[in-house]
Amino acid sequence: MALLEKGAYPRNKVCGGCLSQKSIRFLDRVFSLPVTALRKEGLLDSAGTGYALYIGSSRILAGDLQEPFYFTRRERYDTHLSRRAAEAGAEVYEGVEVTAIDHATRTIATSDGDRYAARVIIGADGIHSRVRHSLPAGVVDPERWGRNLGWALELRIPREEAEARADRDGAIRLDAGLATPHLVLTACPWGYGWVFPNQEAIIVGIGGLLQKNGKGLPDRFRAFLKNLGLSAFLDQKPVGYPLPFGNYIPSPAHEGTVLVGDAAGFASPILGEGIFYAHRTAELAAHAVDRHLTSGAPLTGTYTTLLNRRLIPELQAEMALRDFVYRCLDARMHIPLAAFMKATNTRVIDAVQGLRSFRGFRRDDELHTAVW
Numbered sequence: 001m002a003l004l005e006k007g008a009y010p011r012n013k014v015c016g017g018c019l020s021q022k023s024i025r026f027l028d029r030v031f032s033l034p035v036t037a038l039r040k041e042g043l044l045d046s047a048g049t050g051y052a053l054y055i056g057s058s059r060i061l062a063g064d065l066q067e068p069f070y071f072t073r074r075e076r077y078d079t080h081l082s083r084r085a086a087e088a089g090a091e092v093y094e095g096v097e098v099t100a101i102d103h104a105t106r107t108i109a110t111s112d113g114d115r116y117a118a119r120v121i122i123g124a125d126g127i128h129s130r131v132r133h134s135l136p137a138g139v140v141d142p143e144r145w146g147r148n149l150g151w152a153l154e155l156r157i158p159r160e161e162a163e164a165r166a167d168r169d170g171a172i173r174l175d176a177g178l179a180t181p182h183l184v185l186t187a188c189p190w191g192y193g194w195v196f197p198n199q200e201a202i203i204v205g206i207g208g209l210l211q212k213n214g215k216g217l218p219d220r221f222r223a224f225l226k227n228l229g230l231s232a233f234l235d236q237k238p239v240g241y242p243l244p245f246g247n248y249i250p251s252p253a254h255e256g257t258v259l260v261g262d263a264a265g266f267a268s269p270i271l272g273e274g275i276f277y278a279h280r281t282a283e284l285a286a287h288a289v290d291r292h293l294t295s296g297a298p299l300t301g302t303y304t305t306l307l308n309r310r311l312i313p314e315l316q317a318e319m320a321l322r323d324f325v326y327r328c329l330d331a332r333m334h335i336p337l338a339a340f341m342k343a344t345n346t347r348v349i350d351a352v353q354g355l356r357s358f359r360g361f362r363r364d365d366e367l368h369t370a371v372w
């Protein structure tokens with residue numbers, strides 16, 4: 001197996017690095033990396049044991065979490081996983097960009113002039129996926145993709161600077177010690193703002209549906225900084241990057257090619273959390289590839305069936321909740337929405353953490369069980 005990566009590890013990825021319990025459980029089950037091992041490997045930067053949720057400048061929910069949200073640094077995390085792939089037998093080629101894919105002959109051309117022939121191609125090449133763009137019309141519905149594509153802006157502020165230069169003019173008071181993950185629902189339409197703690201920095205970001213925000217996101221990011229009392233950082237340019245926000249492709253496959261992760265638009269439609277979904281779709285795709293190569297099972301059909309059984313119903317339920325929340329915000333129904341959130345709070349947190357399903361908030365292991 002060859003893994004072609006256009007960058008070189010350690011390479012960074014614009015990302016808050018938040019690992020919900022969904023990801024933590026996956027890392028333990030699939031890579032035998034429980035929290036103790038993640039710490040030992042230097043893959044956990046910090047942990048958020050509490051949370052604060054805002055609508056506008058009103059803190060509507062806050063408290064301790066039963067299980068923390070952990071935060072990783074992607075340059076370390078992704079480097080570790082590529083090393084694990086190499087240890088498992090993959091030939092890892094860095095600095096090799098895929099430039100063209102010929103599906104008829106199942107060959108790949110790369111930036112260094114080489115060609116690779118493969119029985120199966122897995123497009124794990126992120127939101128701008130060249131593999132996705134090479135697929136025939138009909139695999140991707142461009143209208144659905146565009147309607148649910150998100151965009152995010154993020155700024156990393158060194159902790160010491162944030163502490164020294166924060167003012168008291170913001171409507172939102174960040175907790176002392178800047179240790180609590182903050183989520184602010186009205187930071188932008190159909191999206192939210194976040195402040196995530198890292199050991200040496202805080203990560204401030206906003207992200208939401210591109211179609212609802214147009215070119216307004218930079219202004220909203222500046223307003224968000226002011227609201228947080230971080231006007232001192234208005235002159236700093238955040239990094240922008242697209243992210244999936246519900247634009248997953250229901251059947252992301254064609255003949256011998258499958259897409260996983262951001263390439264196929266898999267991420268939480270409420271939060272844009274994508275690390276777990278990249279892992280889980282990769283696991284389902286690996287199973288489909290294995291069955292295809294060992295027993296001739298059709299690749300597209302097996303992968304699509306697995307996605308429809310193990311992941312897509314959950315994403316559909318999460319989309320329904322997302323649409324309800326943002327329609328309430330559009331209608332300025334802040335008070336009833338806050339009441340709804342207070343009533344469902346622990347169950348929604350459990351669902352985000354993967355301890356319950358978004359389908360009726362029942363206990364459900366469908367997201368986590370291995371595929372045999």
Ligand SMILES: Cc1cc2nc3c(=O)[nH]c(=O)nc-3n(C[C@H](O)[C@H](O)[C@H](O)COP(=O)(O)OP(=O)(O)OC[C@H]3O[C@@H](n4cnc5c(N)ncnc54)[C@H](O)[C@@H]3O)c2cc1C
Pocket residue numbers: 004005006007011013014015016017018019096097098099124125126127129130152153154205207241242243260261262263266267272273274275276278
């Ligand atoms: C601002 C922001 C904050 C986020 N915060 C979080 C968070 O806190 N928690 C969370 O879970 N998710 C978060 N996400 C989402 C998360 O970053 C992605 O969902 C996740 O990285 C998807 O993983 P992936 O492997 O599919 O794609 P990527 O991580 O994008 O990896 C794709 C890889 O393919 C390589 N590549 C691309 N094109 C080629 C090519 N032609 N040839 C060879 N190699 C190629 C790239 O170099 C890259 O290494 C955030 C996203 C954004 C934008």
